[in-house]
Amino acid sequence: MLVVEPKPRLRKRIIKFIKKHKISVIIVSLAFLIFGIVLYFYVFKNRSGVTPFVKKETPTPTPKLVRAPLSGVMVTEDRAKRKPIAVSIENHTASRPQSGLNKASLVYEALAEGGITRFLAFFQENDVFEIGPVRSARPYFLDWLSEFDALFAHCGGSVDALDLIVPYGIKDLDEFRWGTQGYWRDSSRYAPHNLYTSTEKLYEIAKKAGYKTTALILGYSFKEDLEKSKRPEESNITIGFNYPYNVSYKYDPKTNYYLRSVAGASHTDRITDEQIKAKNIVVIFMPTSYGYTKKGEQAVFMETIGSGEALVFFDGTFTHGTWKKDSRTSRTKFLDSKGEEIKFNAGTTWIEVVPPNTKIVY
Structure with missing residues (x-):
């Protein structure tokens, strides 16, 4: 038979249970209260169109x-506006291997005295921690670096070159003035073939000298590399400087680079031991004469302003064209047979400046 307990007795048992388990009851009650509040805000409030706050991550802008104006490689706008540094680098056999040439945006190679060639290397978008060995200035270097109003790093120079630096308004970073603030000597080599610098040090002393380190540069025109399937399997270039300064370039169709050799051996970088390479090779035939400076020093004279024959190599092919420079501060242009400016591949360009009738094999 079912017995129904009277309600008053049940109430007493409930009250007795609550008194005995007071703390547990309070905790459970609070838990239900908190759950109810959370449920209200996240469900009922959202139904009213109120969205709970969620912190969003701010994406880093790309x-x-x-294009960098000298090399054509893709860089940030800040790097493209960085004022180039032109460094006079020697090519005496005791200076090899040199440092930093593979990181240059543009390199001129031209004769100095005694049949020795010398480099004028331009650095813009890359940070290079060792460049050298640094040597002295020549007048024709001033004409080429004036095209980009570049900062000029060198160690002294011929009297003819030094006398032109101030009248030309060259942004001069001569080691004779700045010493160890911008340069250092490497004790593992003997002087004068052991003077080095870096882009960091050169920009630092440029600021101390009051020179601007940014500029809007009007550079070369560029194009895309030729498709792999259309590149020739082989292409070699030989520049007829006298031994041990004779130069050759071997084309690599896989990378579309020209690999540089000097005196019959791979021309490598001192720090990385990598073979020096270029995307474009330009040979310009320039009227050249030999004589003496006002102090009686041997000198090479070049007619940098004017025009003449040029050979332009890229993609394993060549274009027979013309070089043209209208004034000291105007950029040297390389024109095809139609008079249109030749577009380079993005990457380092080497400009080989040779006297007329120099033997070039390609």
Whole structure:
């Protein structure tokens, strides 16, 4: 038979239970209360169109890339506006292997005295921690670096070159003035073939000298590399400087680079031991004469302003064209048979300046 307990007795048992388990009851009650509040805000409030606050991650903006004016490689706008540094680097046999040439945006190679060639290397978008060995200035170097109003790093120079630096308004970073603030000597080599610098040190002393380190540069025109399937399997170039300064370039169709050799051996970088390479090779035939400076020093004279024959190599092919420079501060242009400016591949360009009738094999 079912017995129904009277309600008053049940109430007493409930009260007795609550008194005995007071703390547990309070905890459970609070838990239900908190759950109810949370449920109210996240469900009922959302039904009213109120969205709970969620912290969003701010995405890092992708920097805009533009072509560097000298090399054409894609860089940030800040790097494209960085004022180039032109460094006079020697090519005496005791100076090899040199440091930093593989990181240059543009390199001129031209005769100095005694049949020895010398480099004028331009650095812009890359940070290079060792460049050298640094040597002295020549007048024709001033004409080429004036095209980009570049900062000029060198160690002294011929009297003719030094006398032109101030009248030309060259941004001069001569080691004779700046010493160890911008340069150092490497004790593992003997002087004068052991003077080095870096882009960091050169920009630092440029600021101390009051020179601007940014500029809007009007550079070369560029194009895309030729497709792999259309590249020739082989292409070699030989520049007829006298031994041990004779130069050759071997084309690599896989990378579309020209690999440089000097005196019959791979021309490598001192730090990385990598073979020096270029995307474009330009040979310009320039009127050249030999004589003496006002102090009676041997000198090479070049007619940098004017025009003449040029050979332009890229993609394993060549274009027979013309070089043209209208004034000291105007950029040297390389024109095809139609008079249109030749577009380079993006990457380092080497400009080989040779006297007329120099033997070039290609």
